[in-house]
Amino acid sequence: MTSYKEFHRRSIEQPDAFWSEQAQLIDWHKPFDQVCDYSRPPFAKWFVGGQTNLCYNAVDRHAKTRPNDNALIFISTETDVEKVYSFAELQREVERMAAIYQSLGVKKGDRVLIYMPMIAEACFAILACARIGAIHSVVFGGFASGSLATRIDDAKPVLIVSSDAGMRGGKAVPYKHLLDDAINQAEHKPGKVLMVDRGLDKAFNKVEGRDVDYAALRSQFMDAQVPVTWVESSDPSYILYTSGTTGKPKGVQRDTGGYAVALASSIKHIYCGKPGETFFSTSDIGWVVGHSYIIYGPLIGGMATIMYEGTPIRPDAGIWWQIVEKYKVNVMFSAPTAARVLKKHDPAFLHKYDLSSLKHLFLAGEPLDQPTHEWIMGELKLPVIDNYWQTETGWPMLSTVRGVEDTKIKYGTPSFPVYGYDVRIFREDGSECDANEKGILGVVPPLPPGCLTTVWGDDERFVNTYFSLFKEPLVYSSYDWAIKDDEGYHFILGRTDDVINVAGHRLGTREIEEAVQGHPAVAEVAVVGVNDALKGQLPVAFAVVKDASKIATPELVAALEKEVMKRVDETLGAIARPGRVYFISGLPKTRSGKLLRRSIQALAEGRDPGDLTTIEDPTALEQIKAALSA
Numbered sequence: 015m016t017s018y019k020e021f022h023r024r025s026i027e028q029p030d031a032f033w034s035e036q037a038q039l040i041d042w043h044k045p046f047d048q049v050c051d052y053s054r055p056p057f058a059k060w061f062v063g064g065q066t067n068l069c070y071n072a073v074d075r076h077a078k079t080r081p082n083d084n085a086l087i088f089i090s091t092e093t094d095v096e097k098v099y100s101f102a103e104l105q106r107e108v109e110r111m112a113a114i115y116q117s118l119g120v121k122k123g124d125r126v127l128i129y130m131p132m133i134a135e136a137c138f139a140i141l142a143c144a145r146i147g148a149i150h151s152v153v154f155g156g157f158a159s160g161s162l163a164t165r166i167d168d169a170k171p172v173l174i175v176s177s178d179a180g181m182r183g184g185k186a187v188p189y190k191h192l193l194d195d196a197i198n199q200a201e202h203k204p205g206k207v208l209m210v211d212r213g214l215d216k217a218f219n220k221v222e223g224r225d226v227d228y229a230a231l232r233s234q235f236m237d238a239q240v241p242v243t244w245v246e247s248s249d250p251s252y253i254l255y256t257s258g259t260t261g262k263p264k265g266v267q268r269d270t271g272g273y274a275v276a277l278a279s280s281i282k283h284i285y286c287g288k289p290g291e292t293f294f295s296t297s298d299i300g301w302v303v304g305h306s307y308i309i310y311g312p313l314i315g316g317m318a319t320i321m322y323e324g325t326p327i328r329p330d331a332g333i334w335w336q337i338v339e340k341y342k343v344n345v346m347f348s349a350p351t352a353a354r355v356l357k358k359h360d361p362a363f364l365h366k367y368d369l370s371s372l373k374h375l376f377l378a379g380e381p382l383d384q385p386t387h388e389w390i391m392g393e394l395k396l397p398v399i400d401n402y403w404q405t406e407t408g409w410p411m412l413s414t415v416r417g418v419e420d421t422k423i424k425y426g427t428p429s430f431p432v433y434g435y436d437v438r439i440f441r442e443d444g445s446e447c448d449a450n451e452k453g454i455l456g457v458v459p460p461l462p463p464g465c466l467t468t469v470w471g472d473d474e475r476f477v478n479t480y481f482s483l484f485k486e487p488l489v490y491s492s493y494d495w496a497i498k499d500d501e502g503y504h505f506i507l508g509r510t511d512d513v514i515n516v517a518g519h520r521l522g523t524r525e526i527e528e529a530v531q532g533h534p535a536v537a538e539v540a541v542v543g544v545n546d547a548l549k550g551q552l553p554v555a556f557a558v559v560k561d562a563s564k565i566a567t568p569e570l571v572a573a574l575e576k577e578v579m580k581r582v583d584e585t586l587g588a589i590a591r592p593g594r595v596y597f598i599s600g601l602p603k604t605r606s607g608k609l610l611r612r613s614i615q616a617l618a619e620g621r622d623p624g625d626l627t628t629i630e631d632p633t634a635l636e637q638i639k640a641a642l643s644a
């Protein structure tokens with residue numbers, strides 16, 4: 015068996031040989047003539063001349079050989095619906111949806127915006143675009159009309175697919191009025207709006223001539239056969255906007271062939287999934303994880319995929335594990351924020367069910383702090399793997415690659431560069447850092463298959479945003495701060511905008527958060543740098559405690575604050591000690607579960623919190639304001 019190091023080296027030194035082997039994992043209608051065309055850096059084209067189709071690879075090819083195997087398992091604990099679709103059934107539903115699209119005039123290259131809750135029809139809607147070569151742009155259901163309007167104007171869809179409402183925590187969350195508002199605000203007007211009526215909002219408004227009903231159209235196309243449209247490998251498959259944690263979201267454009275190959279190979283090598291097995295990703299189709307590891311990745315790999323509408327704690331904190339037991343889930347994918355939520359509940363929920371089918375749990379999206387990593391791995395007694403990546407890359411950049419070698423898992427690190435990524439850590443002048451020296455994580459281009467090929471409609475923004483950090487060399491910048499240890503393990507220290515400069519010492523927010531998190535009373539924490547006349551900046555911490563009785567009196571609060579500070583002193587040194595530790599009951603996060611540090615920092619410095627369109631719970635900011643003024 016080759017070592018992972020060897021495997022990675024080959025992917026960088028002999029990319030053509032390496033990737034043409036990986037390309038055998040998918041079906042091609044017409045074989046490619048060239049593995050990579052990198053004649054116009056930093057733009058890379060993968061599998062030039064090849065023709066394929068994402069929907070064919072995700073559905074049809076399995077429906078041919080294993081028609082009755084599970085493909086899509088839809089579970090809603092919100093509406094108490096559970097429905098399993100075989101590959102053959104999934105193909106039929108996708109063909110019906112594709113026929114509806116065609117009847118509404120959607121053609122290859124047209125954009126279809128999908129603004130939907132986590133229901134099976136959203137999966138059909140996505141795959142139907144791929145089937146006919148239309149470009150989908152999924153917008154997280156629950157974004158308000160302002161966010162939706164900017165995305166409508168950027169993607170200019172001919173059709174929008176939506177639904178009357180989502181459900182969360184037992185309550186219907188109406189979508190349609192938000193969509194109508196967004197269309198009113200937007201300059202671009204879609205020709206048609208296809209409505210999947212769940213019967214959750216009886217009073218939703220229907221616009222004559224524009225809005226059409228999915229169920230009525232579907233009944234006309236029950237026997238529809240819509241052959242796949244073969245597309246060029248480099249034809250765009252979708253547009254997806256980044257989470258908007260740091261400001262205006264960027265419209266990531268993805269190709270077709272490179273993406274299919276990257277996903278197929280990641281299912282095999284990183285996720286160790288096999289045809290016939292089951293993949294459960296707890297993300298949402300509105301995020302990149304949902305695109306790659308709810309819809310396309312597992313299905314391309316011939317696995318069944320679970321689409322779950324609900325929260326991790328309803329009806330109780332055992333629901334995910336109940337699903338794992340019932341459907342014999344083999345691979346699970348979630349976010350550190352979910353692990354921290356579970357940590358606040360009784361660990362007995364993790365032990366109530368038979369989890370023997372589960373091989374790995376992957377966590378991505380935010381730093382997985384060492385204490386949480388150790389805790390969840392100990393409770394579940396299986397490898398928990400930290401995955402580092404971005405909307406831009408579409409699949410992991412840093413991970414252990416256990417399909418190739420069982421390397422040691424270290425807590426708090428996403429480990430090694432994934433094959434295909436020539437990851438290096440750079441100083442601000444563009445030179446490379448030594449081991450254990452902090453710097454900016456970058457990738458020497460060409461970016462591997464699967465990564466963004468450009469910013470939608472804006473090649474210049476692609477180059478300026480991602481490749482212009484240094485004059486020399488040409489490097490893709492992640493805008494994350496990182497360090498590599500002597501054994502080659504990478505640690506993400508925070509975003510480059512979040513570095514705290516205390517009297518000339520540059521500290522990553524993540525480092526301090528990690529230290530605070532190490533206190534047994536703390537469930538979650540955000541650390542931001544606040545202007546300080548003396549030291550330049552001073553770290554300030556906002557911590558959520560596991561048990562509110564620990565902060566029941568001012569004396570207890572003061573004592574806990576001291577203990578937390580002491581903990582930071584002991585782990586990082588007094589230089590990193592937060593000037594204040596505030597205790598609150600929830601942190602402001604984006605809808606995808608990422609900390610909104612820039613808003614917290616703005617409040618702590620007495621500024622306006624800025625653009626809040628992506629915030630999950632605005633009351634969390636009120637708490638911070640209250641804590642600061644107390």
Ligand code: ATP
Nearest residue numbers: 256257258259260379380381401402403404405506
């Ligand atoms: P925007 O780019 O619009 O500001 P965003 O960066 O939050 O939003 P995403 O692409 O969803 O949008 O998130 C990628 C970022 O999430 C990474 O750049 C990194 O900062 C963080 N991240 C993801 N996974 C990890 C991980 N395993 N460890 C540490 N940080 C992570």
Ligand code: MG
Nearest residue numbers: 256257260404
């Ligand atoms: Mg980003």
